[in-house]
Amino acid sequence: MNTASFHANADLRLPRYQLIRDDLVRRIANGEWTPEQALPTEADLCEAYVVSIGTLRKAIELLVAEGVVTRTQGKGTFVRRPRFDSSLFRFFRFKSAEGQAVQPIGRILKREIVKPNKAIRDALQMEPTEKSIHLSRVRLIDSKPVLREEIWLARLRFDALATLPLDDFGNLMYPLYERACRQIVASATETLTVEQANQEDAAALHVDVGSPVIMVNRVALDFAGTPIEWRTTRGAATGFQYQVEIR
Amino acid sequence: MNTASFHANADLRLPRYQLIRDDLVRRIANGEWTPEQALPTEADLCEAYVVSIGTLRKAIELLVAEGVVTRTQGKGTFVRRPRFDSSLFRFFRFKSAEGQAVQPIGRILKREIVKPNKAIRDALQMEPTEKSIHLSRVRLIDSKPVLREEIWLARLRFDALATLPLDDFGNLMYPLYERACRQIVASATETLTVEQANQEDAAALHVDVGSPVIMVNRVALDFAGTPIEWRTTRGAATGFQYQVEIR
């Protein structure tokens, strides 16, 4: 295979399907294909990387297993957008007054341009003097607050959100990031802890002080693995239920 | 391919690699290979199922992805024992007085032969009149209790544990199940909820009444997918930390 096909840092001792997988990830991270566009066909990629169909398929199957792309017979191979909505719903089971599972509505309460604390600055790999956009957000069901969210974004990366009217933010953040700032969230890491409600939590979430509160910290990454959003979400632990499979 | 190779219920419209995967799972569930024994080689399985190596590998790769088997170059393919110890440690981060990560010691406090309540009976697929073995267990670090566990087992399946002296139970349950009852835990589902400590929790775990307590319900299954153990574990939520990747 032509070594020129690969990034300079590629370790050519690795199997070819690994090299191809890494190269495709790099190209996706570079924005060569967006979630709407199909990747080249198997035949084209085989030709470009000078490998047989079996080797190429193995590379792409890795990406499918990692959740980076999806394939559909007859249509093609597409960069996958992670399904975040289903994620928090695995933690918090929200129901409307009628008992229907429902998605909470998001509303921005406050926006400020501030220097983040060190933990957030490190998590977002920001320079010491760099400023961030801090959003306070609440999520409601039947107009009742069920989640409190604090969001931090690097000012440089999300400049458009520093001036956008709060009414134009809409219900969901990640489509907004794509629309206004061309930032695509590709994956995230969430860490869950339990705390006892303080005065603010109690007032905002309508629970007793000291009652258990779930806290979820999330760092969202783009396709290159660069952290782009830091978020912490709090909700009453009542009715919270999380399920895992062990194998 | 010879249809006689497969179970009567197999749907022959499925891809061959799926049929082979299902057949191998069935044979593993039947105890044809235990975690120590290697499965037949690729060449033998190709011959037995009358498929080419590529198709057989796809079947086995499914099992690897599901965590049912592991493969080692030069050694063979082996039925995998799930790594449970790492599971609860992903939830509770235990440290000894010296700050070292450590595995708590298990001690059985009580054993009784009782009819289980309906929820447990249903979870374990037991007959209405069937009796269960109920174990109360505590797990200790530096002689301090950190987890309370209640375990239910079907009496018929775990008969040897009804009479075994409590001192012979040892530290870990799943090796005991294998040793004394030939029951191998192959997978499990855990559900996590948060509660407030009641009097019993507070006394047993040395926390305040009303403080948050993590409750993990676990149903453990054998290779055939039959539920064999119902377990609920409670521990103080302080220091509890759980992490997920989202893609």
Place this chain on the structure above:
DNA sequence: CAGTGGTCTAGACCACATC
């Protein structure tokens, strides 16, 4: 050394989506 799984080839034919 023999035996195992790991990588790779160069095709074939099928099922599905779209025009």
Place this chain on the structure above:
DNA sequence: ATGTGGTCTAGACCACTGT
């Protein structure tokens, strides 16, 4: 009808494990 991915073949050679 054309183009896509899905399934499958019948090998080859390599890398690792154990004797």
